[in-house]
Amino acid sequence: MKKVSSIITIFVIVIIASLIVWKVGTPNLISKNKENTTEKVSKKVEKELKKTKKKKEISKAKSSTTETSSSVESEPSSESSSESASSVSSYQSNVKFPALQNYAGKTYYAVDRDSAEYPQMFSTSFTITSDGETIIMDDVQEPIEYVRTGKFGPVQLGGGPVFVFEFSPLGSSDEVEVVNQGQYLTYSTTMPE
Known part of the structure; x- marks a missing residue:
């Protein structure tokens, strides 16, 4: 009978000890999981940012080449329109009404x-x-x-x-x-x- 009771007390002590170890270890595991998750998310975000930067740089390069070609073509017309607008505005700009x-x-x-x-x-x-x-x-x-x-x-x-x-x-x-x-x-x- 003493053996059975001693076995039961040892068993209860082991269970209590394992519960204590589990309680203490669980927050550490949760925080490690959170760290791993945040690291993965931040890596994904960095990859996405790099992709979007590359896309923006490519689109900027394309638009700058089209802008230079269109600005070269439209230079004479813009000069003449700005000259006529300035002559009209100089005629009327000095009077409030x-x-x-x-x-x-x-x-x-x-x-x-x-x-x-x-x-x-x-x-x-x-x-x-x-x-x-x-x-x-x-x-x-x-x-x-x-x-x-x-x-x-x-x-x-x-x-x-x-x-x-x-x-x-x-x-x-x-x-x-x-x-x-x-x-x-x-x-x-x-x-x-």
């Missing part, structure tokens, strides 16, 4: 202002600055924030909370007719005598 191109930089003087029904409604002169950003009326400068043009040539300038100024060309840009609350007055670039 293209509708003011013909009027910018000119001073207009009231023609026979005293004959108007309400002369105080009209300034003696006005100037649209050469950049088209401001209008000067009787030495008062107002910023132009918007420009609207009508079907038959009237030009309306506006800015600030209350500033509105409207005129229409009379034959040429050297003579215009200013409209103010239903009243009209002619202005000319030539100063009246």
Whole structure:
């Protein structure tokens, strides 16, 4: 009976010892498996990166050869188009609003202002600055924030909370007719005598 009980205790001790060894050894095995797995994955990723780099280099080489050939062919046409675009932009780039191109930089003087029904409604002169950003009326400068043009040539300038100024060309840009609350007055670039 003592032999059987001693055998059982030895057997139990062996089982407990093997459980302890298994518990302690399992995390090491798991971490080794993880390391092996990450190494394999990183190697695969490196291989894929190398493949894609090679493909990109090949496609870059192909595209650079086609780009050089196409750029050589299109050089004359691009030069002529850029020249024409620059000449157009230099004509219009110095004026903020293209509708003011013909009027910018000119001073207009009231023609026979005293004959108007309400002369105080009209300034003696006005100037649209050469950049088209401001209008000067009787030495008062107002910023132009918007420009609207009508079907038959009237030009309306506006800015600030209350500033509105409207005129229409009379034959040429050297003579215009200013409209103010239903009243009209002619202005000319030539100063009246």
